[in-house]
Amino acid sequence: MLSILIQLFITFFKIGLFGFGGGYAMLSMIQYEVVEAHQWLTVKEFTDIVAISQSTPGPIAINSATYIGYTAAGGSVLGSIVATFAVCLPSVIIMLIVCKFFLAFRKNKYLSAALKGMMPAAVGLIAAAALMLMNSHNFVDYKSIIICIAAFVSAYFFKTGIIKIIVFAGVLGYFLF
């Protein structure tokens, strides 16, 4: 139990520390660590958590840390607490440093260059998260592909809300599969 808590702490600290570009960019990091490196979750379970995170309030990083902490520690609230604490800790440390040295940071040319380079990479990470989830676990047959395209069209062109899309896809899933 202690070793899994330590692993959860290290993993989510790393996710918080390198999670540039916000929640979606952090997804590929979470997937890489949690599904591939540690195998705490299957691809299907991971996708379900993303769906749940998108339909519940709060940042996706916090939501997945809380959920994965619980399941990885064998259904223990302690796992949730450790993972959630660990994913927030880098933010707290870095933002406190930034607050103290506000101007020095803003004008630092190396830092602003690094951030400029990280932005497009973070976009790539979001794309990677979507691509990694396009697999036979999540796409059972042609019906899955139709749902995916329909969801994309309504979100991108018609700006339909996330929850509406998820609820509608869930209803379709119930009747189609």
Place this chain on the structure above:
Amino acid sequence: MKQYLNLFISFFKIGTFTLGGGYVMIPLIEKEIVGKRKWINDDEFTEMLTLAQSAPGAIAINTAVFVGYKIKGIKGMIATVLGTVIPSFTIILLIAVFFTEFENNETIERIFCGIRPAVVALIAVPVINILKDNNFEIHIIAVAAAAAIAVWLLGVSPVVVITVAGLCAILYNTFISKQC
């Protein structure tokens, strides 16, 4: 004491009523801490937003740390961070307890069978939106594509990708382009 409580309540509200993550939260955060509470002014808010988006981690947490620390130091920061985290923590914990019980339920499985491909689409949408906001600039597309391929097909860790991108940008700016 009242001030700590106010900080906690404001961020608890922000944590409770914002669906869909950081970017959706921004207007609500602005309304609450700039408009209603007047803890920081408009200019400070814009600057804070740049910092919160540049720093790693969830934008909501970064914002909470900034505002809490600015108003009431470390203790204020603890109040705002707890306020932001507690709503999602509680809701997700309840779902986790419920979901691990019903995960193998046939009805739930069918519903999620429909949801999973939609989730993939919902993750892809912001990619296109961000590229569009940057006028589909070729440099950005090239770096994004390289990063996506590295992680997706070559199995490179996203941590490595983000670090390399940052270092390359520093080298490029120092030795090739002298604009900065």
